[in-house]
Amino acid sequence: MGLAGDATDGEVVRAVLGGEVERYAVLVHRYRDRYARYAARMLGSLDAGEDAVQDALVRAFDRLADCREPDKFAGWLFLILRNRCYAERRRQQREGRPLDERDDGVAAADRPDGTYEQTERMRALERSLGHLTPEQREVFVLKHVEGLAYDEIAGRTGATVASLKMRMHRAYDRLRDLMKEHL
Amino acid sequence: MSLGYHPLVKQLLDGELSLAELPPELRAEGAEALRLIGTVDRRPVVLSAALDDRVMAVVRQHAASRTRRAWHWLTAPRDVELRLRLRPVVWAGALAIAAGVALLLLGRVPASAPVPASVAGSGARDSVFVRFVLYAPGARQVAVAGTFNQWDLNAAPLARAGSSGVWTTTLALPVGQHQYAFVVDGERWVADPAAPAIDDGFGRRNSMVAVTLRGARTL
Amino acid sequence: MKSFLALAFVLSTTLRLMAQDVGARLDGRVPLEVQRAVQDIAADAAAHGLPTEPLVQKAIEGGAKRVPAERLIAAVRALAGRLAGAWDAVRAGGLESPTADVVEGGADGLSAGLSAGYVSELVRASRAPYDPALVLRVAATLAALGVSPKQAVQLVEGMIKDGKSPSDLLSLPGEVQAGVADGATPAEAAERVNHGGGNGVGNAGGNHGPPPPDWVPPGQGKGHKPANPHKP
Secondary structure (H helix, E strand, O other), X not given: XXXXXXXXXXXXXXXXXXXXXXXXXXXXXXXXXXXXXXXHHHHOOHHHHHHHHHHHHHHHHHOHHHXXXXXXXXXXXXXXXHHHXXXXXXXXXXXXXXXXXXXXXXXXXXXXXXXXXXXXXXXXXXXXXXXXXXXXXXXXXXXXXXXXXXXXXXXXHOOOHHHHHHHHHHHHHHHHHHXXXXX | OXXXXXXXXXXXXXXXXXXXXXXXXXXXXXXXXXXXXXXXXXXXXXXXXXXXXXXXXXXXXXXXXXXXXXXHHHOOHHHHHHXXXXXXXXXXXXXXXXXXXXXXXXXXXXXXXXXXXXOOOOOOOOEEEEEEEEEOOOOOOEEEEEHHHOOOOOOOEOEEOOOOOEEEEEEEEEOEEEEEEEEEOOOEEEOOOOOOEXXXXXXXXXXXXXXXXXXXXXX | OHHHHHHHHHHHHHHHXXXXXXXHHHEOOEOHXXXXXXXXXXXXXXXXXXXXXXXXXXXXXXXXXXXXXXXXXXXXXXXXXXXXXXXXXXXXOOOOOOOHHHHHHHHXXXXXXXXXXXXXXXXXXXXXXXXXXXXXXXXXXXXXXOOOHHHHHHHHHHHHHOOOOHHHHHOHHHHHHHHHHOOOOHHHHHHHHHOOOOOXXXXXXXXXXXXXXXXXXXXXXXXXXXXXOOOO
């Protein structure tokens, strides 16, 4: 048995499914920050992102017996987080809260290298992202924040590259419109 | 409603074209679009340090309550049968700090549950039935080994309880303090997640159970 | 001189028989070198009046877990050390010739993280009808649950001072565990139990019904009726 740092995801998942609850901490540690940015951007705030990641990690534990490919835990966790983000967004919409009403925005004012205008533009872009549909926002975040290629995004989300491009291009248009005053 | 970006500019944004490759009349629009996208905040996000602990605290809770639910299910009407066949299983008569689960359940048994007045024991007067439960849906076989059976891997196999991923067995243990662990698939030693754990001296942990007689006593 | 020789003879015979017994029990379960080493360690322990059963158990355990010989021997030796430490601590707590049970209880306590000082203190607090072995084991189990040694000792001593029954003492780990299962930290769960709140196990306030008829709270002695905490 190697060190916790050496065990593959598959080994750890199998151990947890064999009754070793405590070993799940290895996976928590490994993935806690990997999808943090995605969650924070999808939900418009750090706190909401953190809640989502926490809930996703717990839910992944609860449903671990359903993880068909233990070696692909990362992708499976991502899908759980993704569903959680979408569910949260739907809840926010039902409660009538568009994302830009959150006042604890991710884009902080103290960007060290920026001017005031740049900071303002960054904030404006964050707010504008909040006005996109969840699908548009997701493809935008995955491509332009997380830096994934379209086929990688397709692999993760199950959408086709064609539909992703369509959403993205609509997003570009929306953003141009929303960001009129800042350009 | 303003015009959207030109399709070639969108390809620029997608990274499929460079600015130089755009027709000259589109370059200004292209530059504007790039500036827009360039504004996005790409800083990595680090969540709070306490997240790991919070997640594990909830995970442990879920694991324990899952075992408890399995216990409830296992000790539902079926168990009366078990008790009648094997002699009265102790509810009130013995204190099993086994896995904490036993005790949790003993404490939460509703008042209407039957309470045998005497302690069971097949032959040995001071023997008590203790149930072991492990949630291990990925296991192919599970056994319990401990000081009560000389750590023999084969002496006390657990059986699957339905298809829920729960394994269980009931053993008659002599009164006293015991250490034990589950053995999964013949080689993986797993401490009972719901029991107090003690260092086994070999780099792993054993679980503890203290079995005693309380005499005739209601809960 | 004769009696000394006789004693030495008896002692060495006893030790030899014991060594044979240990060997027989380990035969086939551990490699020969481990068998020999454990026989030596056990003989040494016996010569000092320490219980040997835990050592044999630990060796059997290590054999079943396929622990490498060196590690196994080291663990048995370490356990022998804890038994010796426990013996000292228990004697320091006022028990002149402790039983094997109490020494083992003390060793469990040390294994779980209690200091020798706490072991002595718990023994001192365990006047009849409290069995020191039981008291030590409860404290050790609490420590194994994650309660700090200090809090574990406080909790146990508090119950003794309050005249709670040994059975109530035994339910302490379960109560703390119930609290932890509900999401409290071990320290928080222990605090709740300390203040009589309980964690939902049994009746509120730790009232578990009338104590068994043969148990008398300290200070009441023979001829008194046991106090009945069961209020109408």
